[in-house]
Every structure is written in structure tokens, then in C-alpha cells.
Amino acid sequence: MIGKGAYLRQLTAVTMPMKSVAVGKELEGSSPPSVFVGSWNYPDVYAGPMVTPVHGDTAVMDMPESWIPANRTQEEIIGYRLNLVRGKQRVHTSDLTNRFVEKLQEISLSASSIESEVSFTDTPTGQSFSEEHTPFGPSAPVERFEIQGGKWDRDLEKVFYDTDLRAADAVIDLHRNGLPFSSIQKAFSVGTMGQERGRHLVPTRWSITACDTLIGDRLLFQVKKNPVIDNWRVHEFSSLHNNYAVILMPTGWQYEWSEAFLRVLGNEELVFSDHEGNRKKTEYSSLGGCYYSCKMAVLEALAREGKQAGAIILREALKGYVPMGVFNVRENVRNAMQQPASEFEDIRAALSHISEKFTLPVQRFIEEGELLRRMIRERQCTLKEFMQPVN
Numbered sequence: 001m002i003g004k005g006a007y008l009r010q011l012t013a014v015t016m017p018m019k020s021v022a023v024g025k026e027l028e029g030s031s032p033p034s035v036f037v038g039s040w041n042y043p044d045v046y047a048g049p050m051v052t053p054v055h056g057d058t059a060v061m062d063m064p065e066s067w068i069p070a071n072r073t074q075e076e077i078i079g080y081r082l083n084l085v086r087g088k089q090r091v092h093t094s095d096l097t098n099r100f101v102e103k104l105q106e107i108s109l110s111a112s113s114i115e116s117e118v119s120f121t122d123t124p125t126g127q128s129f130s131e132e133h134t135p136f137g138p139s140a141p142v143e144r145f146e147i148q149g150g151k152w153d154r155d156l157e158k159v160f161y162d163t164d165l166r167a168a169d170a171v172i173d174l175h176r177n178g179l180p181f182s183s184i185q186k187a188f189s190v191g192t193m194g195q196e197r198g199r200h201l202v203p204t205r206w207s208i209t210a211c212d213t214l215i216g217d218r219l220l221f222q223v224k225k226n227p228v229i230d231n232w233r234v235h236e237f238s239s240l241h242n243n244y245a246v247i248l249m250p251t252g253w254q255y256e257w258s259e260a261f262l263r264v265l266g267n268e269e270l271v272f273s274d275h276e277g278n279r280k281k282t283e284y285s286s287l288g289g290c291y292y293s294c295k296m297a298v299l300e301a302l303a304r305e306g307k308q309a310g311a312i313i314l315r316e317a318l319k320g321y322v323p324m325g326v327f328n329v330r331e332n333v334r335n336a337m338q339q340p341a342s343e344f345e346d347i348r349a350a351l352s353h354i355s356e357k358f359t360l361p362v363q364r365f366i367e368e369g370e371l372l373r374r375m376i377r378e379r380q381c382t383l384k385e386f387m388q389p390v391n
Contacts (some may be wrong), residue, residue: 004259004272004287011265012129012323018075020082020127020137021053027085027118029053031147032062033107036086037189038135039203043094047190047201048087048142049107051116058113064134064327065180066334072238074322076133082127086139087118093201096191101201103147106168108186111153119134119144132205134325152236155179156380160192160334167194171214181330185211208326209289216296217280219303224253226308232344233309234353237336240328241321244336245354246298249310249347249375252278255298257291260317260360275371293330301337312372316360347379 124138
């Protein structure tokens with residue numbers, strides 16, 4: 001069977017439904033604020049600002065946390081992102097005294113949008129879609145880059161000047177203080193956190209997973225001290241051509257993320273799954289960054305409630321779905337966890353409920369999900385029994 005990575009490369013290679021903004025070699029506008037650090041040829045990477053030819057407050061273009069609560073459509077979100085033009089310059093990840101990098105840090109620390117002027121060596125072209133990072137529009141090498149100074153976010157500024165504070169502690173403190181994940185991740189990416197000698201640029205894709213993991217690990221340490229829930233719960237949410245079901249189990253912490261892609265490209269029906277027990281995975285998940293984004297979102301809700309549970313999350317992406325980054329998983333699961341839970345006496349009843357809402361038959365998730373199969377066996381509920389109606 002085709003792996004998830006290969007499938008998503010096929011999916012992102014198809015023609016996308018919208019065109020990027022058209023710009024010339026000179027651009028004046030606003031950065032939301034937004035930056036992007038590539039991973040190719042690490043540690044000599046391409047880094048730079050993302051600027052839109054719109055003046056004023058453009059924060060919504062790079063604030064994923066706001067899109068789903070505001071009921072933004074997939075087309076609106078892609079429209080925001082394809083209006084962002086990526087400038088890039090080759091830099092070494094350890095060269096934080098480079099004036100160009102310092103400007104990227106100023107952008108990431110800013111409390112509001114930054115007026116910018118960019119000259120490119122060539123006319124920006126293309127667009128980028130990924131399951132790991134949010135899309136963006138055309139890109140080109142930067143010849144000249146100027147910004148107007150802005151006011152820094154107070155929490156980010158405090159972390160920037162604390163060169164004794166470890167980066168992991170900085171990320172966790174900022175999350176605890178309620179800073180948006182996207183703001184934390186951008187500041188982390190451009191080397192504004194950590195002890196002075198250890199600071200460096202981190203590719204955007206890596207920084208997203210790093211922040212999800214750092215926050216998730218600290219939340220898990222807290223959640224494992226909490227009492228276990230006493231029934232089966234299902235939280236559900238649907239948006240952006242995705243259906244989500246979060247099954248919380250009356251067990252100690254264990255976790256499985258299963259996702260299905262149903263006829264997005266043609267007639268395919270693909271299901272991918274990965275899991276961990278009470279101890280976290282030691283190797284990187286085959287499902288990529290969304291595994292860690294989902295885990296963090298569930299742990300965030302459990303910590304907020306002061307409870308512990310096992311978690312199995314089912315997702316199905318339907319026709320019309322476009323990869324837009326792991327924010328899609330993180331924010332959908334966050335919103336699912338904010339919905340009132342349906343409560344059940346056993347796993348059979350929980351799965352029967354989900355089967356009424358999902359397009360894909362639940363037995364496909366059972367076939368691919370090792371933890372889900374194990375929970376069914378432990379509850380002495382066979383697949384045949386599961387398929388019988390619940391009175």
C-alpha cells in the first residue's frame with residue numbers, strides 16, 4: 001500500500017483551485033507578521049519574510065487559531081495564504097548576527113503587522129502546499145528588505161532577553177500564558193528563545209513539530225497525575241472537508257491517531273494509523289507532524305479539565321480536501337474537544353455512534369488501528385458483535 005508521505009506528495013502535486021497573487025520585483029505591503037525558514041540544504045537554509053501587497057492589519061492571514069472559530073471557508077484560508085509572497089535569502093542557521101536575520105526576528109516578535117518593502121532579484125512565482133506547513137504564494141530571492149519598527153509582544157520580548165532560559169521552558173511558559181501557538185512557533189523558528197550559545201534558526205516545518213512536542217510532553221507529565229475518567233466519551237467536529245471523532249477511554253494515557261483519505265484524488269480509500277502506549281514514541285511518527293499536533297490538542301483539553309484518559313482519534317478527509325498544514329488537525333481537534341461529549345458505557349456503543357456520522361465504515365479504522373483492535377479485544381467485543389445494532 002502507498003505510504004502517507006507518497007500519497008500527500010501526489011495530492012500536493014495536483015493543480016490547486018486558486019491562483020497566487022501577482023506581484024512584480026518590487027513589493028510594498030504588510031507582514032502579518034510572518035516568516036518562513038526552509039529545511040532544504042540544512043544548516044544553510046533559505047529564510048525570509050512573507051509579505052502581502054496589502055497595507056494595515058493583515059494578522060488574519062497568518063493566525064490559524066482564528067480561522068475555524070470564525071467559520072472561515074477553505075477557499076478563504078487559501079486566499080489569505082496565496083496572497084503572502086515569500087522572500088528568501090540563503091543564511092546559516094547559526095548566523096543570528098546577520099542583519100537580515102535580525103529583521104526576521106523583529107517581525108516574529110512584533111505584536112502587530114509590520115509595514116515592509118521588498119525588492120526581489122526575480123519576479124516571484126509559484127505557490128506551496130503541504131500537510132506540514134500552511135500554504136503560501138509566490139516566492140523569489142530577496143535583494144533588499146526594509147521594515148518599519150513595531151512594538152514587540154511583551155511575553156516574547158521577555159523571553160528574547162532572557163538568555164539563561166531554556167528554549168523548551170520558554171515555549172511551555174508562553175503556552176501557559178495563553179500566547180497563540182502560531183506566535184510561539186514563529187518566534188522559536190527564528191532563534192529568539194533559548195540559552196544564548198544554543199540559539200539558532202529552526203526550519204518552519206521542524207519548529208511546528210518541536211513546539212507541539214515540547215508542549216505535549218509537559219502536558220502529559222501533568223495529565224498522568226490526574227484521575228482517570230469513568231466512562232467512554234466521544235467529541236466530534238467537522239470542518240474544511242474533514243470529520244473528526246475523539247474517543248476518550250476510561251484508561252491511563254495511551255494514544256492512537258488514525259486518518260482516512262476518501263476519494264480526494266479519485267477512487268482511493270486510504271487509512272493510516274500510528275499509536276503509542278503509556279510511554280511516548282521514541283521514533284518520529286510515520287504520519288508526520290499531525291500525529292504530534294493532535295496529541296497536543298487532546299492533552300491540552302485533558303489538562304484543562306483535570307482528567308486523564310486514553311485517546312483514539314479518527315479523522316476522515318473527504319473530496320475537496322486540500323493539504324494546508326498541521327494547523328488543520330490541531331485546530332479541528334481543539335474545536336472537537338470544546339464540543340459537549342457524547343457518553344457511552346462501552347467501546348461498542350461509542351463506535352456504533354461514530355459509524356452513523358462517518359462516511360468510511362468504522363471497521364476500516366479497526367483494521368488499521370492496532371490500539372483500537374486491542375481495546376475491542378480487551379472488552380471482549382468482536383468485530384461481528386460490533387456490527388450488530390445497539391438497542
